[in-house]
Amino acid sequence: DQQVKQNSPSLSVQEGRISILNCDYTNSMFDYFLWYKKYPAEGPTFLISISSIKDKNEDGRFTVFLNKSAKHLSLHIVPSQPGDSAVYFCAASAGLNKFYFGSGTKLNVKP
Template sequence: DQQVKQNSPSLSVQEGRISILNCDYTNSMFDYFLWYKKYPAEGPTFLISISSIKDKNEDGRFTVFLNKSAKHLSLHIVPSQPGDSAVYFCAARRPGNQFYFGTGTSLTVIP
């Protein structure tokens, strides 16, 4: 069963604007959350993460927000750039290093 869900398969954003990618999860045992970026024919690459004891983590243009009560995670990219066009996966970790991934959101940044 899909314990991590990304309900938007795709998102288009104008260059310079904010991209917001969303992720919902069902398992309250998850203690660590991550976002990965994937280009075609390559494996996913790590982007940013957040521990369950925090509600925000920032790294340059990328910010991840965690709302534990809503079991919701979001990734904000500001400003969006054409090179950000890729598939973004959210992932969550259960103790024992079991990682669960969403189905991905394909982001297109329009120049």
């Protein structure tokens, strides 16, 4: 039973526009959420995180929004760049050093 879900396997966006990647979770005990970016043949790299006490966290072109009532988080990339083309994973944790990952969304930013 997957506790973190990314229902869109892929997303295609024009360069300069906004990319919105979505993630849903089922475990109400999750209190920390992260986004990772993964290029082919490389390991995931940390992008941005948010604690459950916040509803928004921003870092440059990347913003993560958390809606706890809906158990939903999203990653906004503005403006999107071709170098952003990668697979994006969301992850969540309820402590105990365990992180649960979604299945990933492949973002393609077209020049």
